[in-house]
Amino acid sequence: GENVEQHPSTLSVQEGDSAVIKCTYSDSASNYFPWYKQELGKRPQLIIDIRSNVGEKKDQRIAVTLNKTAKHFSLHITETQPEDSAVYFCAASLRDMRFGAGTRLTVKP
Amino acid sequence: EAGVAQSPRYKIIEKRQSVAFWCNPISGHATLYWYQQILGQGPKLLIQFQNNGVVDDSQLPKDRFSAERLKGVDSTLKIQPAKLEDSAVYLCASSLARDSLWVGELFFGEGSRLTVL
Numbered sequence: 730g731e732n733v734e735q736h737p738s739t740l741s742v743q744e745g746d747s748a749v750i751k752c753t754y755s756d757s758a759s760n761y762f763p764w765y766k767q768e769l770g771k772r773p774q775l776i777i778d779i780r781s782n783v784g785e786k787k788d789q790r791i792a793v794t795l796n797k798t799a800k801h802f803s804l805h806i807t808e809t810q811p812e813d814s815a816v817y818f819c820a821a822s823l824r825d826m827r828f829g830a831g832t833r834l835t836v837k838p
Numbered sequence: 839e840a841g842v843a844q845s846p847r848y849k850i851i852e853k854r855q856s857v858a859f860w861c862n863p864i865s866g867h868a869t870l871y872w873y874q875q876i877l878g879q880g881p882k883l884l885i886q887f888q889n890n891g892v893v894d895d896s897q898l899p900k901d902r903f904s905a906e907r908l909k910g911v912d913s914t915l916k917i918q919p920a921k922l923e924d925s926a927v928y929l930c931a932s933s934l935a936r937d938s939l940w941v942g943e944l945f946f947g948e949g950s951r952l953t954v955l
Binding site for chain 2: 763771772774778831
């Protein structure tokens with residue numbers, strides 16, 4: 730099955746700085762790459778996703794890039810705010826959905 | 839629109855006891871997932887159903903875990919007998935995907951937190 734690796738496991742930034750989280754996947758046939766945000770004690774919620782026929786997608790301060798050749802994709806958050814502090818999970822999917830181990834992002838005011 | 843419903847929210851049992859979790863997906867969602875999330879880790883897929891058929895159960899410890907989705911709607915995940923390492927949050931999720939080759943957004947329930955003593 731698909732194997733997803735995510736780095737870094739923890740990330741601390743100053744408010745207003747950018748944050749980048751990177752993931753690699755093993756199955757070149759995977760075609761859907763979502764990112765989920767999970768606040769403490771809450772359920773994961775989708776923040777952005779990208780399909781394999783697109784190289785980049787942006788939604789306000791959040792963007793995702795996909796490099797199919799290298800089998801990696803990244804989440805970019807610009808102008809970070811304290812409310813961005815959470816655990817972020819990447820995932821890769823063909824028929825099922827496999828998640829990375831997560832990145833705990835802390836935005837310091 | 840009602841979200842994914844799960845129960846119970848919390849359960850504490852002794853090792854070797856059994857436990858069952860229930861999930862009711864969003865109405866009309868064909869695909870249902872059970873994930874195990876151990877504290878500090880990412881969700882691990884246990885089993886995926888499309889309607890009432892199993893798409894993937896390769897990571898389900900079948901000697902102690904079982905799951906079913908009767909009539910393609912509600913689902914039950916059972917653990918018998920439980921081990922200490924089964925302590926985790928069990929997340930149920932559903933998606934609209936009706937084709938096993940197309941996966942869309944997963945909507946998660948609140949989760950069922952299991953503590954095995």
